[in-house]
Amino acid sequence: MIHINESKESGLVNIRGGVQREVLPVAPLVVERAIKPAGARISAGTDAEAVAAWLVEYQDSPQTLKSYRRETERLLLWLESKQLTLGALDREMLRQFELFLADPQPYEHWVGPSKPRHHPQWRPFRGGLSPASRRQSLIILQGLFSWLVEAGWVSHNPFRLMRDKSRRLSNHSQRIERYLERGLWEWFWQWLNRPLALGQSSRAEYEQIRRQFIFSFAYLLAPRISEMADARMGDFQMVEGRWWWSVVGKGSKIARVPLPEDMQECLARWRKYLGLNAWPDHADESPVIRALDGCRGIGHNQLYRLIRDTFLQAADALENEGGLPAYIAALRKATPHWLRHTSITHQAQAGISLRHLAESARHARLDTTSRYLHTEDDEWHREQQRHRLTP
Numbered sequence: 144m145i146h147i148n149e150s151k152e153s154g155l156v157n158i159r160g161g162v163q164r165e166v167l168p169v170a171p172l173v174v175e176r177a178i179k180p181a182g183a184r185i186s187a188g189t190d191a192e193a194v195a196a197w198l199v200e201y202q203d204s205p206q207t208l209k210s211y212r213r214e215t216e217r218l219l220l221w222l223e224s225k226q227l228t229l230g231a232l233d234r235e236m237l238r239q240f241e242l243f244l245a246d247p248q249p250y251e252h253w254v255g256p257s258k259p260r261h262h263p264q265w266r267p268f269r270g271g272l273s274p275a276s277r278r279q280s281l282i283i284l285q286g287l288f289s290w291l292v293e294a295g296w297v298s299h300n301p302f303r304l305m306r307d308k309s310r311r312l313s314n315h316s317q318r319i320e321r322y323l324e325r326g327l328w329e330w331f332w333q334w335l336n337r338p339l340a341l342g343q344s345s346r347a348e349y350e351q352i353r354r355q356f357i358f359s360f361a362y363l364l365a366p367r368i369s370e371m372a373d374a375r376m377g378d379f380q381m382v383e384g385r386w387w388w389s390v391v392g393k394g395s396k397i398a399r400v401p402l403p404e405d406m407q408e409c410l411a412r413w414r415k416y417l418g419l420n421a422w423p424d425h426a427d428e429s430p431v432i433r434a435l436d437g438c439r440g441i442g443h444n445q446l447y448r449l450i451r452d453t454f455l456q457a458a459d460a461l462e463n464e465g466g467l468p469a470y471i472a473a474l475r476k477a478t479p480h481w482l483r484h485t486s487i488t489h490q491a492q493a494g495i496s497l498r499h500l501a502e503s504a505r506h507a508r509l510d511t512t513s514r515y516l517h518t519e520d521d522e523w524h525r526e527q528q529r530h531r532l533t534p
Contacts, residue, residue, distance in 0.1 A: 180230065182295040190229045191219055193296045197287055206369055214283045217244070217267050229288075230297045234304040244272045244280055257444060275321075322484035323477065325492070327470045331457055332358070346435065352416050354453060357432060357446070358482070359409040364388055364400055365486035368450075368479045372443045374431040376423035379410060398502075450479040 179188050187193040194215045201208040221243055222228060227236065247253035247268045255266030272280065285302040292300050323331065335355055339347060360371060370390050378389045379402065386402040402410075411421040417437055430440030441449075458474035 180296055180298075184293075184295040187296070190222070190296075193229070193291060193294065194219060194287065196294070197290050200290075206367065211283055211287075213267075214280045215287055217280070218284055220267060229291065232288075232297075232301050234301050237301045237305070241277060241281065244277045246271045257448070321477075321481050322488045323473060323481065324470075325489065327473060328362070328485060328489065330461065330466070330470070331474070332362075334457055334460055335453075349416075349435065349437070352413070353432070354449070356409055356413040357450065358453070359406065360431075361450070361479070361482035362486050362489075363403050363406040363409070365483045365490070366390065367483060368447055369443050371432060372441060372446045376414075376419075376427035376429050376431055377425050378431070379423050380425050381422070400502075447479050450482070451477075454478075 183193075185193060185196045187196050198208060198212055198215070201211055218240065219229075221240055222232065225236075232240075253266055254268045254270055255264050257269065258265040281302065285300070288297065288300040288302055291297045335358060339351060357371070360366065360374075366374070374388075374390070380387055380389055382399075386407055387399045388402055388406075389397065389399050391397055414421055414423065417433070429438075432441055432446065433439060434441050454474050454477040458471050461474060462471050
């Protein structure tokens with residue numbers, strides 16, 4: 144059974160039994176057993192407060208903060224279940240933790256459906272993590288421990304003892320593979336725009352048109368899920384006769400992205416369906432993506448589930464049509480972030496320059512954008528055809 148005590152005075156949460164609820168976004172956990180090391184250089188009294196001090200460094204990047212908090216709280220909760228502290232994490236315990244990430248047990252204590260964090264059925268996992276997700280978790284935690292060593296909170300970084308550290312825990316760019324190939328995207332977009340069956344309700348029509356707009360938005364502008372959910376009509380602005388999308392991205396950085404003609408048409412069509420003028424006013428603070436009432440916005444998690452459910456429905460449809468097994472498997476694995484990868488990859492394939500592609504994607508480094516380039520593979524494959532069994 145899971146037991147949770149909440150401290151109203153501090154706004155922090157005391158953990159007992161392996162799972163916790165969050166009260167404050169930057170300091171969600173307090174492990175009462177933790178003892179402050181003698182040489183600590185931070186004002187923390189517990190492991191959780193030390194982690195919270197690290198998380199504060201990312202408070203200007205909400206999505207990064209959310210990701211880092213998720214991975215660090217999983218580690219803290221696991222350590223608490225073992226009655227260990229951060230300083231006790233050694234190479235062998237780290238190996239056990241990596242196995243735990245792949246298969247959290249006991250299942251009922253750690254795994255559950257998506258629920259608000261205050262809900263009694265909230266759990267830290269939706270299921271075991273994939274190899275890529277485990278690798279990302281370890282990268283994040285390696286950064287945490289490097290900081291904790293400098294802070295004098297722990298004496299060593301167990302991640303440095305991993306033999307395959309250079310392969311698994313490197314932040315060097317890797318080529319993006321999680322995207323929909325061109326042929327699959329073309330089938331998916333055609334499926335998404337199939338006419339509704341006769342006799343469908345007005346709600347079904349609204350959901351279909353909204354879904355078409357969401358996927359066109361995601362494909363044409365490569366937004367992150369939070370950027371889509373938070374978008375306002377007034378973010379689409381005309382400057383010197385050209386339409387742009389103004390967006391606040393990672394690190395609270397403001398950027399402008401040009402609107403392709405197809406996006407302009409999709410936006411105008413969506414607004415007309417909502418009973419609005421074709422083009423928004425610059426002061427319009429109403430949400431772009433809306434709930435079933437056509438007025439309220441929708442949350443990040445709701446939008447995530449909508450996109451994910453659409454991919455699963457498409458996978459079923461493609462399977463019924465006898466589609467390629469690899470395409471069906473891709474749709475079943477696809478998440479909303481795949482749409483961003485798909486957009487950037489297809490833009491690169493269309494010949495958009497690396498510099499402009501990086502600006503549209505809002506990457507701080509060109510080598511991040513270069514992961515989406517597959518032109519060298521194409522050229523390599525063409526040249527390799529010269530190698531024949533006979534001249």
